[in-house]
Amino acid sequence: MSGVRIGVDVGGTKIDAVVLDGSGAVLARHRLAVGKGEHGVVATTVEAVESACADAGISVGDAASIGIGIPGSVSSGVVRHAFNLGVTELDLAGALGTRWSVPVYVENDVNAAALGAWHLLGGGHASAAYLNLGTGLAAGIVLDGRVWRGAGGVAGEIGYISVDPHGPIGPDGLPGGLETYASGSGLALQWGRDGETGETVMDRARAGDPEAAVLRDNLMFGLASAVRVLVLSLDPDHIFLGGGLTALGEELTGGARAVIDEWEAASPFLASLRMNERMSIVPADQPVAAMGAAMLEANHG
Structure with a gap:
């Protein structure tokens, strides 16, 4: 066919x-x-x-x-x-x-999701990033309609970027990494209770637990910082958010937007970048990763 x-x-x-x-x-x-x-x-x-x-x-x-x-x-x-x-x-x-x-084409799953989000939701833009907030944190990047993998295939591995030298220690032994702040595994690591997950942390924060509330605030800071890193380093037209943590919906994006608002109030330059306008959650019913994978043939070569 x-x-x-x-x-x-x-x-x-x-x-x-x-x-x-x-x-x-x-x-x-x-x-x-x-x-x-x-x-x-x-x-x-x-x-x-x-x-x-x-x-x-x-x-x-x-x-x-x-x-x-x-x-x-x-x-x-x-x-x-x-x-x-x-x-x-x-x-x-x-x-x-x-x-x-x-012919079979194989790609990292976040890169495939980035390609799918760009095709389905990109609105004709030349570039996009897909920020996956799941068990881990990483980004897939589409520039001029093609997946950008970098010289060694690690483009978008921004979870390793430290945004606070005094922040929580991640599994790699380094402090303040984006993945430690803004992923399910990072929340669970900071929480430190056996068998309890990032979802547990958010439930406890809503119930008024002060320690969990700090980690929830850290999550919003981590997402805002990831968006800032992507905008300042690659300047994509749009940043699509995917992964399990996006089930938090407005609680997640609203918290991150509040952090960005504070930065923009202090910096006219950051305000000019319209970071909040560039960020949106991929609809949960859209199989962007599978659809992006189906489009890999046209993206190779």
């Missing part, structure tokens, strides 16, 4: 596969729990793709390409260090390409 593309978002807990027609409309979507380890990831990716194609009434071989977004370091179709999936090294493009004889 001419122009059909398949996109897959491999997450830490689930796989989301979509089949797109030549215009980019979703013909079918299939989601299931992800398997762990090299074998588990391949097997459940195969199951998700073949189920989505069956729902669309096509065979996998009818597709022009298959794109996969997956956590970890990705180079030439090989995934490395996807620790939350139990993957040390996996030639995912090779394994799937051999099975189906269809």
